[in-house]
Amino acid sequence: MIARPFARFGFSLLVGWLLAVAPTPAHAWWNGDWTIRKKVTIDTGASGVSLTEAPGTTAVLVRLFDGNFQFAAAKEDGSDLRFVAADDKTLLPFHIEKFDALLNEAFVWVNVPDMKPGAQQTIWLYYGNAGPKAVKVDDPKGTYDSDTALVYHFSENKTPPTDATGNGNTAVNATTPTTGSLIGGGIRLNGREAITTGATPSLAWTENGSMTWSAWIKPGAFATNAVVFSRRNDEVTFVVGLDNGVPFLELRDGAAPRRAAAPAAVTVNAWKHLAVTAGANNLILFVDGERQANLAAALPALSGPAVIGGTVPKVEGAPAARPGDASENGFNGEMDEMQISKIARSAGFLKFSAAAQGGGRDSRLLTFGPDEQTSSWFSGGYFGVIVGSLTTDGWVVIGLLFIMAIISWYVMASRLGYLNAMSRGNAQFLKAWQELSSDLTVLDDPNAIKNLGGRVTAENQKAMRTAAIYRIYHIGADEIRRRVQAEHQPDGPGAILSSRSIQAVRASLDGGLVRETQKLNKLMVLLTICISGGPFLGLLGTVIGVMITFAAVAAAGDVNVNAIAPGIAAALLATVAGLAVAIPALFGYNYLVTRIKDVQADMAVFIDEFVARMAEHYGGVSD
Numbered sequence: 001m002i003a004r005p006f007a008r009f010g011f012s013l014l015v016g017w018l019l020a021v022a023p024t025p026a027h028a029w030w031n032g033d034w035t036i037r038k039k040v041t042i043d044t045g046a047s048g049v050s051l052t053e054a055p056g057t058t059a060v061l062v063r064l065f066d067g068n069f070q071f072a073a074a075k076e077d078g079s080d081l082r083f084v085a086a087d088d089k090t091l092l093p094f095h096i097e098k099f100d101a102l103l104n105e106a107f108v109w110v111n112v113p114d115m116k117p118g119a120q121q122t123i124w125l126y127y128g129n130a131g132p133k134a135v136k137v138d139d140p141k142g143t144y145d146s147d148t149a150l151v152y153h154f155s156e157n158k159t160p161p162t163d164a165t166g167n168g169n170t171a172v173n174a175t176t177p178t179t180g181s182l183i184g185g186g187i188r189l190n191g192r193e194a195i196t197t198g199a200t201p202s203l204a205w206t207e208n209g210s211m212t213w214s215a216w217i218k219p220g221a222f223a224t225n226a227v228v229f230s231r232r233n234d235e236v237t238f239v240v241g242l243d244n245g246v247p248f249l250e251l252r253d254g255a256a257p258r259r260a261a262a263p264a265a266v267t268v269n270a271w272k273h274l275a276v277t278a279g280a281n282n283l284i285l286f287v288d289g290e291r292q293a294n295l296a297a298a299l300p301a302l303s304g305p306a307v308i309g310g311t312v313p314k315v316e317g318a319p320a321a322r323p324g325d326a327s328e329n330g331f332n333g334e335m336d337e338m339q340i341s342k343i344a345r346s347a348g349f350l351k352f353s354a355a356a357q358g359g360g361r362d363s364r365l366l367t368f369g370p371d372e373q374t375s376s377w378f379s380g381g382y383f384g385v386i387v388g389s390l391t392t393d394g395w396v397v398i399g400l401l402f403i404m405a406i407i408s409w410y411v412m413a414s415r416l417g418y419l420n421a422m423s424r425g426n427a428q429f430l431k432a433w434q435e436l437s438s439d440l441t442v443l444d445d446p447n448a449i450k451n452l453g454g455r456v457t458a459e460n461q462k463a464m465r466t467a468a469i470y471r472i473y474h475i476g477a478d479e480i481r482r483r484v485q486a487e488h489q490p491d492g493p494g495a496i497l498s499s500r501s502i503q504a505v506r507a508s509l510d511g512g513l514v515r516e517t518q519k520l521n522k523l524m525v526l527l528t529i530c531i532s533g534g535p536f537l538g539l540l541g542t543v544i545g546v547m548i549t550f551a552a553v554a555a556a557g558d559v560n561v562n563a564i565a566p567g568i569a570a571a572l573l574a575t576v577a578g579l580a581v582a583i584p585a586l587f588g589y590n591y592l593v594t595r596i597k598d599v600q601a602d603m604a605v606f607i608d609e610f611v612a613r614m615a616e617h618y619g620g621v622s623d
Contacts, residue, residue: 020094028088032374034080036073036128039369042356045118046364049355053348055115059143060366061183061357062125064106068368071101074127080134082126083110091141092123095164097153098184107184109164111143117348127375130566131389132552141166149202150306150340155185161195173196175309178334182216182271183357186336187308191223191329194310199303203340205231205278207301212345214275214286214353215338219245219268223329228274229338232314236300237312240285242266242331249276249285251297260295262287271336273354279344288358289351308335344552366476386573391548394574397541401534401577408530408581411523412588419520419595425467426602430462433473433606468516468599469606475512476610478615479505480618497618505614511609516603520596527592530585538578545571 029037035093042060044051062083063072074080078099083092094110115121144165151164159176163169175195176188187195197203205211217228222245229240237252245265251258262285266272275286276300285293310330339356356365390398464470483501497505549567 008286029374030082030084030088030091030124030126033131033133034082034126035130035374036070036126037372038069038125038127038302039372040125041367041369042112042115042121042365043119044115044140044352044365045120046355049351049364050523051117051348051352053346053351054117055349056346057111057113057145058115058349058352059109060112062110062117062366063361063363064108065361066104066466067361068522069104069106070128070371071104071106074101075130075134076101077136078106078127079109080127080129081108082137083108084124084126085113086122086124088124091160093139094206095138095140095143096539097155097164098280105304109140109143111145114575115352125368140164147341147343148339149342150197150338152338154181154187154336154338157185161187167200169197169200169203171197171308174306178540181334182218182336184336186216186334188220188334189309189331190319191221191226191332192310194330195308197306197308199305202342203306204303205299205301208281208298209301210279210339210342210344212275212277212350213240213339214273214345214350216271216273216336216357217242217266217331218334219266219331220333222265222268223332225328226331227307227309227311227328228331228335230304230307230310230349231304232312233300233302233304236302238300238302239312240274247272247274247285247287247292249283249293249295251283251300253300257589258295258297260285260293262292271358273350273358275350275354276344277350286347286350289347291347291355291362295394302569306340309339328586338553386566386569389570390573391545391567391570393544393548394541394570397537397544401537401574401581404530404534404537405581407526407583408585408588412585412592415523415592416595419592419599421466422468422520423595425464426469426599429464429467429470429473430602433469468520469603471516471609472509472512472603472607475508476505479508479509481580484618502611502618506607506611509610513600513603513607517600519594520599524589524592524596527585527589531582531589533589534578534581534585535575536578538575538581541572541578545574557560 040062044055078096079099081094081096081099083094084090085092092110092112094108097107097109099106099108110123112121112123140151148165149167150169152161152171153164154161154177156162156174158174160171160174162171173195175193176190178186180187181187213229215229219226220241222242225241225243227239227241232239232252235253237250239248239250239252241248241250242265243261245268246261247266248259248261250260260283266287273286273288275289277284277286281296281298283295283297283299284291285295308331311328352365355364359365480497483497483505546568549564549571552567553564
C-alpha cells in the first residue's frame with residue numbers, strides 16, 4: 001500500500017526533472033545548445049540613409065564590440081557564432097574576418113537575402129555554446145552570391161591578399177598591411193607599390209558586358225592622376241583614380257582618353273567608398289553610394305591581371321605624350337574591402353554597402369537588441385557548458401545513476417513511513433500492555449478488550465495491530481491459549497504452564513523477533529548498493545569521458561585549454577552524480593539503521609517482559 005504512492009512519486013519526480021532541465025524558451029529557439037541569442041535589426045529606411053532601391057541579397061557587415069556583445073560568453077575564436085533568419089530556423093551563411101576576444105572586437109560578414117528598401121529585416125545572432133558541437137562553420141563562399149568574383153578583406157599579415165569568395169583570385173604579391181583600418185586589417189600604398197591579381201576566367205570582362213568594382217580608400221596625400229585601380233590589355237586601359245583628390249574613371253584606347261570625374265574632391269585622411277558600375281553602354285562612378293559621374297562608353301574586353309595602385313604601364317605602340325597630357329602617379333594612402341562583381345550592382349546595393357560598412361560602431365542601419373537566454377535552470381554559465389559537453393556514454397552513466405537515486409529515495413521514503421507507523425503502533429500497544437494485570441491474552445481478544453472499561457479505543461486497536469510488538473504478542477498469546485488447552489486447564493487467571501512450555505513460548509517469541517527484524521530490513525540492501533556502487537559507477541563514467549576527450553584532442557590535433565577543459569569538466573560530472581547518489585543514501589541508511597535498532601530493542605525488551613509476566617502468572621509447576 002505504501003509502495004504504490006511512492007512509485008508514483010518517483011515517476012513524477014523523473015518527469016519533473018526532465019522538464020526542468022529541458023530548455024523552455026519564451027518562443028522559438030533555433031537550438032537549445034546555444035544559450036544566448038541577440039536580435040539584429042537591419043533598417044534600410046534609417047534616418048539619413050532611406051534607400052529607395054532594393055539592395056537585394058548582400059553580405060552585411062556585423063561589427064561586434066564590448067558594447068553589443070559578451071565576448072567572455074563566446075568561444076575564444078568565435079567558433080560558436082551562428083546567424084539565423086527571422087524565422088529562427090534558417091541558418092545564414094557567414095564568415096569571420098576578425099575575432100579578437102582580447103581586444104573585444106570582431107567583424108563578421110553575413111549573407112542576408114532579399115533586402116528591401118525602406119524596410120526592417122531581422123536576423124538572430126546566437127552564441128554561448130562552449131561544447132564540442134560548436135565548431136567553426138565559416139562559409140566565405142556562401143556569404144557572397146555567385147555574381148561576386150573577388151573580395152579582398154586585406155586582413156592578411158604581410159602575405160598576398162586572399163580572395164574570400166572561393167574563386168581563387170589570390171594576389172601574386174603583398175604590400176604593407178595596416179591593423180587599424182576601417183574594417184579589421186587593410187593595406188597601405190606609398191604611391192609606388194602595387195598589388196597584382198592573377199588573370200583568371202572569373203575576373204575576365206567581356207566587351208559591352210557588366211561589372212562592378214568597389215573599394216574603401218583613405219588618401220594620405222593628393223597627387224596628379226593617382227591610380228587606385230587599373231586593368232589593361234594590348235589596346236585598352238581601364239583606370240579608377242584620384243586627380244588631386246577628385247575621383248575619376250577613365251578609358252584609354254590609344255587615342256585621347258575618355259574620362260568622367262566627380263564634381264568635387266574627397267578629403268585627405270578620410271575614408272571614402274568608391275565604386276564603378278558598367279552596363280548598357282554606360283559607366284557610372286559612385287562616391288559613398290551616391291552617383292557622381294557617367295561615362296557613355298561600353299565596358300571593354302579585359303582579361304589580364306587587375307592592379308591595385310602603382311602606375312599604368314604604357315601601351316606598346318601608343319602615341320607619345322602630347323603637350324597638356326597630365327603625368328601619372330600611384331595612389332598614396334590606405335585601402336580596404338575591394339570587391340569585383342560580374343554584374344552592375346544597383347545604386348541601392350552600393351548605397352547600402354557604403355552606409356553599413358562605413359558607419360563604424362554607430363551604424364544607423366544595424367541595431368542590436370538585448371541578450372536573450374534560454375529559460376532552462378541550468379542554461380548558460382558553467383553548468384550549461386558542462387551539460388552541453390556531455391558525451392553519450394556520460395549521459396548513459398548519469399541516467400543509470402539517476403535511476404539508482406530514484407530507487408534510494410523510494411527505499412528511504414518507504415522505510416521511513418513504515419517505521420513511523422510502526423513506532424506509533426508500538427507506543428499504543430505498550431500503553432495498553434502496561435495496564436494488564438494477570439490475563440496476558442486479553443489484548444488479543446476483541447471481546448475481552450471491551451472489558452477494559454474503554455481504555456483501549458477502536459482507533460487504538462487499529463493502530464496496535466500495525467505494531468511489530470503486537471504481532472510478537474499475538475504469537476505469545478496464541479501459544480499460551482494453545483498450551484493451556486492442551487494441558488486441559490481452564491483459560492484465564494489461575495492456569496498453569498510448565499517450565500518447558502514457557503521455554504517453548506519463549507522460542508516462538510524469538511522466532512517472531514527474527515521475522516519482524518527481516519521485515520524492518522526489507523529493501524535496505526538496495527541502499528547499500530547505491531552507497532557503494534554509485535561512486536564507482538560515476539568514476540567509470542569519468543574515466544571513459546576523459547579517455548574520449550583525449551582521443552578526440554589527439555585526432556583533431558588541437559591542443560589547448562578550450563579543447564580539453566569542457567570534456568574533462570563533463571566527464572567529472574559523472575563522479576559528482578555518483579556522489580550525489582551515495583551521500584544522501586549513506587545519511588538515510590545510517591538514520592534508518594538507528595531507527596530499526598530502536599524498534600528491535602523495544603521488541604527484545606517486550607519479549608523479556610512478556611516471558612517474565614508469563615512465568616509469574618502461569619508458572620508453578622516444575623518438570
